[in-house]
Amino acid sequence: MTTSRLxxxxxxxxxxxxxxxxxxxxPEGYAExxxxxxxxxxxxxxxxxYESARTPGGIGITVAYFRDEESLTAxxxxxxxxxxxxxxREQWYDAYSLHIGKVERSYSFERE
Amino acid sequence: MTTSRLxxxxxxxxxxxxxxxxxxxxPEGYAExxxxxxxxxxxxxxxxxYESARTPGGIGITVAYFRDEESLTAxxxxxxxxxxxxxxREQWYDAYSLHIGKVERSYSFERE
Numbered sequence: 001m002t003t004s005r006l007x008x009x010x011x012x013x014x015x016x017x018x019x020x021x022x023x024x025x026x027p028e029g030y031a032e033x034x035x036x037x038x039x040x041x042x043x044x045x046x047x048x049x050y051e052s053a054r055t056p057g058g059i060g061i062t063v064a065y066f067r068d069e070e071s072l073t074a075x076x077x078x079x080x081x082x083x084x085x086x087x088x089r090e091q092w093y094d095a096y097s098l099h100i101g102k103v104e105r106s107y108s109f110e111r112e
Numbered sequence: 113m114t115t116s117r118l119x120x121x122x123x124x125x126x127x128x129x130x131x132x133x134x135x136x137x138x139p140e141g142y143a144e145x146x147x148x149x150x151x152x153x154x155x156x157x158x159x160x161x162y163e164s165a166r167t168p169g170g171i172g173i174t175v176a177y178f179r180d181e182e183s184l185t186a187x188x189x190x191x192x193x194x195x196x197x198x199x200x201r202e203q204w205y206d207a208y209s210l211h212i213g214k215v216e217r218s219y220s221f222e223r224e
Binding site for chain 1: 127128132166175177205206207212213215216220221223
């Protein structure tokens with residue numbers, strides 16, 4: 001699911017998990033699984049929020065924010081998440097990349 | 113401008129500059145400046161590529177990839193880029209955030 005609000009004003013250090021992907025518009029089973037993943041990631045201690053954008057017919061970018069390595073590991077090892085990843089590779093995605101970055105510097109702007 | 117291909121198989125370490133934003137759909141002067149920024153960032157030594165997605169009526173996410181701190185600094189200090197940033201705050205963006213992350217781990221998948 002795409003999101004409509006920014007994750008702002010996080011205090012470094014924290015981690016960004018940048019997931020970029022190419023897939024058909026509405027593959028079977030994708031929306032339900034995506035929604036379920038959003039529910040369970042919120043239960044991971046140290047999960048700080050996420051944003052997702054997708055250009056129709058183009059690429060999708062999701063950025064998830066985590067407090068530390070432990071929270072990233074907990075999410076990576078979550079059994080339901082691993083099952084969804086397998087299904088993603090088998091059925092949904094033509095290609096994807098994941099970049100895990102440690103953030104030491106960030107900046108937010110909001111019009112007054 | 114949004115992009116339609118993934119930046120994949122970069123060798124860590126490298127940096128991600130994650131820029132998330134909210135703005136009207138087609139503000140005056142935005143498209144020309146955006147296109148010009150894409151041209152000049154390519155001239156920065158250590159610039160590795162970028163991806164951009166935008167949900168219609170929602171958020172935009174752009175991820176730019178840089179080899180090292182020096183290339184990030186060169187882009188941040190570029191005079192035309194600074195001028196575009198000022199105009200962005202004054203005219204185009206309702207809100208944005210920038211997260212600079214150092215990537216030590218990444219993964220790419222492509223369907224065969």
